Amino acid sequence: MRIEGRKWTTLIATALLCRVFPVVATGAPVGGESPDAQISAAEAWAFPQFPPPDPHAPKSDPARIIHVAGSTRSYTQAQLDVEHFVPDWFPQDHLAAPPIVTVDRHPGWPWPCAECHMVNGAGVPATASITGLPKAYILEQVAAFRHGQRGASASRTTRDMANEARSINDEDLETAASYFSRLEFVPHTSVIESASVPKTHWEDFVQRPDQGGARESIGERIVEVAVSFDDYRHNSDRTRYIAYVPPGSIARGAAIAASGSGAAPACESCHGAKLQGTELIPPLAGRSPTYIVRELLLFRAGQRSNPAAAPMRLEASQLTVDDMIAVAAYAGSRTP
Secondary structure (H helix, E strand, O other): OOOOOOOHHHHHHHHOOOOOOOOOOOOOOOOOOOHHHHHHHHHHHHOOOOOOOOOOOOOOOOOOEEOOOOOOOOEEHHHHOOOOOOOOOOHHHOOOOOHHHHOOOOOOOOOOOHHHHOOOOOOOOOOOOOOOOOHHHHHHHHHHHHOOOOOOOOOHHHHHHHHHHHHOOHHHHHHHHHHHHHOOOOOOEEEEEOOEEEOEEEEOOEEEEOOOOOEEEOOOOOEEEEOOHHHHHOOOOOOOEEEEEOOOHHHHHHHHHHHOEOOEOOOHHHHOHHHOOEOOEOOOOOOOHHHHHHHHHHHHOOOOOOHHHHHHHHHHHOOOHHHHHHHHHHHHHOOO
């Protein structure tokens, strides 16, 4: 389920389903702001946005040969522009992928899993990294999407996943879940504490640094950017990201993970020591901090309503936005 800007037909067809979150200049809340206002401010940077394309942008050359860093493969721009085409830049990095992961076999849903999650399951900040998740957990979450217990009212990407879950047959689902669960997770995000960050704008569902190198205060947010925007937009599954987090976040998140915060229990009580995951509880170590905060906001809003999500709904209801940022920063900084 590719989400990049080249797929205009798909994007326009589904854009009306997307909840629109306000864009803020810095994301920094004003002192004394209410919890609801802080949640709204967090939604502006945690939920992916797709602004209208620049009508004055030069058109791409269909014959242009495209490369990404580290790959010996190449594709033409025309190939990459084909609806639901999934490039496999690094076949040596993963097991042979089954057709449901890479091949668009008929019009409509389901889409190839790699459309959003990449061939190796690494995902991007706007989607889940599903590499190495327990098979039973993957099946449980797809069932939640299928039954309207996830993706009912949120961002474009979660709505797409709900459509996918209702369309995929059980055989393909079993095959895909087995494939992704067998892959070894490799972190793609570096977490850096910084009081100032690059000034960014949304482009193709990721925050991209503005030209000119301007910086601004980080405030109460996470700013996650691709190290190479070209690698990102060409769907390289080795794309690396930098997640800038407020100073002190990692240490504070470590304390919450180990001991809890107020009425919120310790994260490690369910997700295991150093957030490595336990059986049906997913690992968080090394995953995208932006994605983690987004899911905490959805838990808090009751938009993950399957029975197994009840402990997390309670947990998220007890966490402030600062707590969520800190926990996500700590989790993202851990080695799986």
